[in-house]
Amino acid sequence: MKRPLYLLPLLALAGLRLAAQPSFEGPAPSTVPEIDEDRRRAAYVRRVDEMLGWAAAGGKARTDDPAKLDLAMIAAKIVRGEDLPGCSQRVIELMREPGTGPFWMFPTVCIAYLGRDRLAPEALASIRTAWKTTRQQRGDTENHFVMYYASLYLMAELYPDESAETWYSGRSSAENFAEASAFLIKWIETNTTVGQGEFNTSNYIGEYAIPLSFLANWSKDPAMRQRASMMLDWLFAELATSSLNGVLRGPHSRTDEGAVIERWQAMTSFFSWLLFGNTPPTAGYSGWGLYFAPLAKSYHLPEVTYRIATDRRGDFIQRDRARVRRLWRYSDELSPPVYKTNYLRHDYGVGSTTGGLIDPIQSHVWDVTWAESDPRGKHPTMFSLHPHSSSRAMQSSFTAYPEPWIKGVTFEGKPSYDSPDKLMGSSPYEQVFQDLDTVIALYAIAPGERFPHINGFFSKDLINVTEDDSGWIFAQGGRAYLAYRPLAGYHWIPYLHYKSGWAKERLDLGGRVLTSPHLNNGTIVQAASVDEFTDFAAFQRAIRALPLAFKLEPLPAVEMTTLRGNKISFTFGTVPQVNGRAVDYRAWKLFEGPHLNAEVGGRKLTITHGRLERVLDFNTLSVTNRVK
Numbered sequence: 001m002k003r004p005l006y007l008l009p010l011l012a013l014a015g016l017r018l019a020a021q022p023s024f025e026g027p028a029p030s031t032v033p034e035i036d037e038d039r040r041r042a043a044y045v046r047r048v049d050e051m052l053g054w055a056a057a058g059g060k061a062r063t064d065d066p067a068k069l070d071l072a073m074i075a076a077k078i079v080r081g082e083d084l085p086g087c088s089q090r091v092i093e094l095m096r097e098p099g100t101g102p103f104w105m106f107p108t109v110c111i112a113y114l115g116r117d118r119l120a121p122e123a124l125a126s127i128r129t130a131w132k133t134t135r136q137q138r139g140d141t142e143n144h145f146v147m148y149y150a151s152l153y154l155m156a157e158l159y160p161d162e163s164a165e166t167w168y169s170g171r172s173s174a175e176n177f178a179e180a181s182a183f184l185i186k187w188i189e190t191n192t193t194v195g196q197g198e199f200n201t202s203n204y205i206g207e208y209a210i211p212l213s214f215l216a217n218w219s220k221d222p223a224m225r226q227r228a229s230m231m232l233d234w235l236f237a238e239l240a241t242s243s244l245n246g247v248l249r250g251p252h253s254r255t256d257e258g259a260v261i262e263r264w265q266a267m268t269s270f271f272s273w274l275l276f277g278n279t280p281p282t283a284g285y286s287g288w289g290l291y292f293a294p295l296a297k298s299y300h301l302p303e304v305t306y307r308i309a310t311d312r313r314g315d316f317i318q319r320d321r322a323r324v325r326r327l328w329r330y331s332d333e334l335s336p337p338v339y340k341t342n343y344l345r346h347d348y349g350v351g352s353t354t355g356g357l358i359d360p361i362q363s364h365v366w367d368v369t370w371a372e373s374d375p376r377g378k379h380p381t382m383f384s385l386h387p388h389s390s391s392r393a394m395q396s397s398f399t400a401y402p403e404p405w406i407k408g409v410t411f412e413g414k415p416s417y418d419s420p421d422k423l424m425g426s427s428p429y430e431q432v433f434q435d436l437d438t439v440i441a442l443y444a445i446a447p448g449e450r451f452p453h454i455n456g457f458f459s460k461d462l463i464n465v466t467e468d469d470s471g472w473i474f475a476q477g478g479r480a481y482l483a484y485r486p487l488a489g490y491h492w493i494p495y496l497h498y499k500s501g502w503a504k505e506r507l508d509l510g511g512r513v514l515t516s517p518h519l520n521n522g523t524i525v526q527a528a529s530v531d532e533f534t535d536f537a538a539f540q541r542a543i544r545a546l547p548l549a550f551k552l553e554p555l556p557a558v559e560m561t562t563l564r565g566n567k568i569s570f571t572f573g574t575v576p577q578v579n580g581r582a583v584d585y586r587a588w589k590l591f592e593g594p595h596l597n598a599e600v601g602g603r604k605l606t607i608t609h610g611r612l613e614r615v616l617d618f619n620t621l622s623v624t625n626r627v628k
Contacts, residue, residue, distance in 0.1 A: 022050065022054050023047070023050060023273065023280055023281050024280055024281045024282060024283050024284070024285070026280070027374075028279070028280050028373060028374035028375075028376070029273070029277055029278060029279065029280065030278070031245045031246075031278045031279075031310070031373075032310075033306070033307070033310035033311050034277065034310075037303065040277070040306070041300075043277055044274070044275070044277070044301070045297060047273065047274055047277070048274070048293055048296045048297055051076075051274075051285050051289065051290060051293040051296075052076045052079055052080060052293050052294070053076075053080075054076075054285070055072055055073050055075070055076035055077075055285075055290045055293070056073065056076040056077045056080050056082055058073060059072075059073060059284060060284060064083070066083065066086035066087070066089060066090045067090065067093070069086075069087070069090050071091075071094065071107040071108065071110070071111055072107065072287070072290035072291055073290075074087045074090060074091060074111060075107075075110050075111060075114055075290070075291065075293075075294050076290065076293065076294070078111070078114045078115050078118050078119070078294075079114060079293075079294045081118070084118055084119065084120075085120070087115075087119060087123070088115075088119045088120035088122065088123035089123075091111060091115070091119060091123040091126060091127065092122060092123050092126045095108075095126035095127055095129065095130045096126075098130035098133070098134040099134075100134060100135060100136050100137050101136060101137045101138075101139055101144070101148075102138075102139050102143075102144045102145075102147030102148045102151065102207075103147070104136075105136055105147065105148060105151035105152070106147050106150065106151045106210060106211055106214070106291065107291060108127050108130065108131075108151075109150075109151045109154050109155060109214060110214065110291055110294065111127065112124065112127050112128075112155065112158060113154065113158065113214070113218050114294055116158075128159060131155055131167065131168060132166050132167060132168060133168065134168055135168050136148070136152075136168055136169075140398065140399070141198065141325075142187075142196070142197045142198045142325075143198055143201075143204045143207035143208060144207075145183065145187070146184070146187060146207065146208055146211055146212075147207055147210075147211050149179075149180040149183040149184050149187075150180070150184065150211030150212070150214060150215055151211065152169075152176050152177075152179070152180040153176075153177060153180035153181060153184060153215070153219070153224075154214060154215070154218055154219065155176075156173045156174075156176040156177035156180065157177065157218075157219065157220050159173055160173050160174070160177075161173055161174070181224070184215070184224070184227075185227070188227050188231055188618065189603065189618070191231070191234075192234070192598075192602075192603045192604070192605070192618045193590075193600065193601045193602070193603055194321070194323055194335070194337070194590070194600060194601070195320070195321050195322035195323050195337070195338070195590055196253075196322055196323070197253065197322070197323050197324070197325050197326065197335060198253045198254055198325070199238075199252070199253045199322035199323075199338065199340070200238065200242050200248065200250065200251065200252045200253065200322075200340075201252055201253055201254045201255065201268075202248060202252055202254070202255040202256060202259035202260070202266035202267070202268055202364075203254075203255070203256060203259060203266050203267040203268070203286075204254060204267070205235065205239065205267055205268050205271055206267045206270075206271070206286065206288040206289060206291075206292065207288070208231075208235055209232060209235060209236075209271065209292055210288065210291045210292050212228045212229075212231050212232050212235070213228070213232065213292055213295045213296075213298075213299065214228075214295070215227075215228035216228035216229040216232060216295075216298070216299075217295045217298055223621060226621045227618070227621065230616045230618065230621070230623060232299060233302060233305065233607075233614070233616055233623075234605055234616055236271070236275060236301065236305055237302075237305050237308070237595075237596060237605070237607045238596070239268060239271060239272065239275075239309070240276070240305050240306075240308040240309035240595075241308055241318050241342065241344075241593070241595050241596055242342060242351070243268065243272055243276075243309060244312075244344065244348070244349045244369060244371050245278055245279055245312075245371050245372075245375070246269060246272030246273065246276055246278040246279025246309070247263045247264045247268075247269060247272070247279055247369070247371075247372075247375050247380075248263065248266055248268040248269070248272075249263055249349045249351060249367060249369035249381070250340070250342050250349060250350075250351020250352070250366075250367065250369070251340055251351050251352055251353045251363075251364055251365055251366055251367075252363065252364045253322065253325065253338075253358055253359050253362075253363055254359055254361075254362040254363060255362055255363070255364045255424060256362065256424070256501055257415070257416050257423075257424060257497065257498045257500075257501070258497075258499075258500075260364050260381075260423055260424050261379045261381065261423065261457070261459075261495075261497065261509075261511075262375075262376075262377065262378065262379055263369055263375065263378075263379075263380060263381055264279065264280075264282070264372075264375035264376060264378070265282060266282065266286075267282065267286040267288065267289065269281065269282050269286075269375075270282050270285055270286040270289045271289070271292075272309070274289070274292070274296065275301050275305075275306070275309070276301075276306060276309040276310055278309065278310055279375060280374070280375075280376060302607065302614050302625075303612060304607050304608065304609045304612040304613065304614045304625075305607060305614075307609040307610065307612060308595045308607070308609045311609065312344065312345075312346050313346070315343070315344065315345045315346075316343075316344055316593060316594045316595065317341070317342065317343045317344075317436065317593060318340075318341075318342045318343075318344075318591070318592070318593030318594075318595065318596060319339070319340070319341055319342075319588055319589075319592045319593060320339075320340045320342070320588075320589075320590065320591045320592070320593075320596070321337050321338065321339060321340070321588055321589070321590050321591075321600065322337070322338040322340060323335040323336065323337055323338055324336045324337075324338055324356075324357070324358055324359075325358065325359045325360075325397050326397065327396050327397060328395075328396065328397065328398070328399055329395050329396050330392065330395070330396045331396065337585075338353050338354075338358060339353060339354045339585045339588055340352070340353050341353075341434045342593075343434070343436050343437055345437070345529060346371070346529070347370060347371055347478060347479040347480050347529045347530065347531075348368060348369060348370040348371060348437075348477075348478070348479075348480040348527055348529070349368075349369050350366075350367075350368050350369075350434060350436070350437045350438075350439060350527055351366065351367060351369075351434075352365065352366035352367075352432050352433075352434040352439055353365055353366065353432065354431065354432055354433070354585070355426070355427070355430040355431040355432040355441070356426065356427075356428055356430070356431070357388075357393055357396070357426050357427065357428045358426040359397070359425075359426060360393040360394045360396060360397050360398075360425075360426075361394070361409060361414050361417055361424075361425060362414065362424060362425070363424075363425060363426040364383075364424060365383075365385060365426050365430060365432060365441075366383055366432050366434065366439055366441060367381045367382065367383035368381065368382045368383070368437070368439065368480070368482060368525055368527045369381045369382075370477040370478035370479065370480035371478055371479065371480075372461075372478055378459075378461050379457075379459040379460055379461055379509075379510075379511055380459065380461060380477055380478060381457065381459060382456075382457060382458065382459065382462075382475075382477070382482055382484065382525060383423075383456070383457055383525075384441055384454050384455060384456035384457070384514075384523040385423065385424075385425065385426075385427065385430065385441075385454065385455055386427035386429050386430050386443050386445060386451070386453075386454050386455075387419070387420055387421070387422045387423075387425065387427075387451045387453075387454075387455055388425055388426065388427035388428070388429065388430075388449075388451070389406055389417060389418050389422075389425075389450055389451060390406070390449075390450070391405040391406055393428075394406070394409065406418050413501035413502055414501065415498045415501065415502070415503060415504060416498055420450075420451045420453070421455060421493060421495075421496065421513055421515070422455070423455060423457050423495075423513070427443075427445075429443055429444055429445045429446060429449070430442070430443050431443075431572055431573070433568070433570050433576040433583070435562055435564070435566050435568055435578060436562070436564050436566075437526065437527040437528065437563070437564070438524070438525070438526050438527075438560075438562040438563065438564070438566075438568070439523075439524070439525045440522065440523075440524050440558050440560075440568065440570050440576075441522060441523045441524075442521075442522045442555075442556040442557075442558070442570065442571075442572040443519075443520065443521040443522060443556065443572075444519070444520055444555055444556060444572045444573070445519040445520070445521070446519075447519065449519075452517065452518075452519055453515055453516055453517040453518070453521075454515070454516050454518075454521050454523070455513050455514070455515055456484065456486065456490075456513065456514035456515075456516070456523060457495065457511065457513060457514075458473075458475070458484075458495075458511060458512045458513070458514060459477060459511050460495075460509065460510030460511040461477060461478075462475040462476065462477050462482075463475070463476050463477075464476050464536055466540070468540065468544070470544045471485060471486070472484070472485050472540075472543055472544065473485070473486070473514075474536070474539070474540050474543070476530070476536060479529060479530045479531070480527055480528070480529060480530070481527065481528045481529070481530060481532075481533065481536065481539040482525065482526075482527055483524075483525065483526045483527075483539075483540075483543040484514075484523065484524070484525050485523070485524040485525070485526075485548075486514060486516055486521075486522075486523060487521055487522035487523065487524070487550055487552060487556065487558075488516045488518035488520070488521045488522070488552060489516060489517075489518065490514050490515060490516040490517075491514075491515055491517075492512045492513070492514060492515070493512065493513050493515055494508055494511075494512060494513070495508075495509065495510070495511035495512055495513050496508055497509045518552070520552040520553060520555065520556050520572075521552070521556060522550065522552070522556045522558065524548075524558065524560070526543060526546075526562065526563050528542075528563055542563060543563070546560060546561055546562070546563065547559075547560060547561045548560040548561075555571060555572040555573060556571070556572045557569075557570065557571035557572065558570050558571075566578055566579055567579050567580070590602065590605075591605065594608065595607065595608055595609060596608075603617070603618040603619050604616065604617045604618065604619060611627050611628045612625075612626075612627060612628075613625070613626040613627070613628055614626075
């Protein structure tokens with residue numbers, strides 16, 4: 001029987017065990033770009049083989065006992081041609097108690113396709129039976145929908161022409177396929193015209209990349225394969241422009257307690273390690289990353305995207321649009337636009353949205369994040385927020401009954417949501433403006449709000465923190481000088497960390513939270529590189545000399561000149577002005593900058609670095625590479 005092409009290079013590795021130290025335990029990789037394309041590809045293949053070998057050896061458990069294997073480990077063994085009878089038996093056992101929902105569906109799809117000509121017929125039949133007998137829940141978020149419909153699409157293709165009673169949905173293969181195909185095409189059209197709802201997520205990148213990889217390799221429809229392949233390029237190009245030495249920074253629609261502080265601790269770091277080779281992977285390759293590994297060698301990262309991710313010799317600013325998570329209540333718009341600004345330098349990055357309610361639970365609105373040679377265990381970031389917590393906010397985006405909110409969500413993987421000292425989330429009472437490496441965040445918190453204060457995060461890794469008589473707080477993070485100006489009185493509390501989404505205890509990992517208990521409030525942060533000043537004292541003198549005036553009543557307002565010489569005027573509830581001109585957000589494109597450019601409604605992304613250019617045109621489903 002002819003083997004699938006993606007398996008041939010791996011079969012020679014059958015029977016081998018990974019002896020080398022996994023990269024998530026080893027030294028940090030170099031951030032110097034690898035110019036030679038052949039050496040870069042060879043390093044990428046080695047990283048893929050490292051993951052497959054680690055998973056096939058039993059992961060952390062390091063076991064050959066089939067009874068202890070999960071589906072990710074089985075997938076790796078199938079690719080490597082190891083212990084196929086044991087894999088078949090384990091699949092049968094796992095299918096006796098099927099799971100439900102997207103996070104069960106896509107792993108079983110992976111096994112069903114990888115095992116088509118490798119697993120025993122009884123094992124494959126057990127998967128098919130599970131898809132008949134066990135109702136699958138679709139979920140309620142964008143990533144859930146993509147995983148659900150990509151899985152349903154592929155299973156309907158794998159088992160075509162079967163009747164409705166053989167599927168959990170009560171629909172025939174043709175009906176399942178039509179529903180899934182329509183959703184996937186519409187989702188891609190939406191993303192390429194008005195932007196993604198779950199944009200720049202810390203951890204959900206895998207939940208998009210993995211099903212897209214499955215579709216790009218396994219769909220029988222050439223058009224769907226092309227769409228999925230192009231969307232992978234789109235997804236990874238956004239990661240390249242939003243990361244600093246492989247670490248995602250700036251605003252996110254969704255994040256978690258770990259990634260918002262230890263910026264490296266996210267699935268995006270796994271993909272940066274795999275694709276760009278410029279940061280360590282997270283422990284266990286982020287778990288879900290193991291499902292990208294079986295088909296990873298079929299993906300070829302475009303040269304232009306690699307250069308964007310790794311070549312940071314020049315500063316750049318990128319202005320993009322996305323959309324708010326779909327609103328079911330309290331809004332005349334289903335998905336209002338989000339305006340993002342990202343400014344990247346060699347030593348640090350500054351990123352923001354304009355504030356407001358983006359996602360009711362897990363969003364991150366703005367930050368300054370500095371580079372670290374080894375980001376593991378570091379908290380290289382500074383930001384502030386209003387710790388908004390309300391049943392109304394959650395009712396806007398979820399259709400469940402309101403009674404379980406607010407407390408219910410804290411028991412479902414979001415333990416900090418109802419904590420007054422939390423450091424994650426968006427608020428309708430926050431508005432933000434960014435000009436290069438200056439951020440002004442204004443707050444007008446309504447009377448009666450449960451948490452009538454703002455929190456500012458000060459990392460354990462800051463040095464030379466100085467509370468100056470001028471009102472500025474000066475500090476240094478890495479090779480970035482930072483100036484933080486609270487606009488109202490404050491006090492300090494320790495930063496306490498939930499070690500996981502399901503944890504209830506809190507850990508003192510160092511760091512402090514600046515808490516300012518005033519309804520009308522504000523934060524100004526100005527960043528600069530160490531190379532710009534003779535010393536830290538010179539930076540402080542330059543900041544103290546900046547013209548600055550502000551007031552808090554009747555609404556917060558700031559007028560200042562930034563370190564870059566721009567005059568900013570910003571009042572809560574009004575459009576900011578730069579050098580006397582109002583910012584026209586309505587004119588913003590879907591992407592606009594030196595590296596990514598796309599028109600709203602255009603369905604076409606141009607990716608550029610220097611003379612290299614790659615155009616993803618979803619109007620014609622074509623990819624064009626140019627050297628300008």
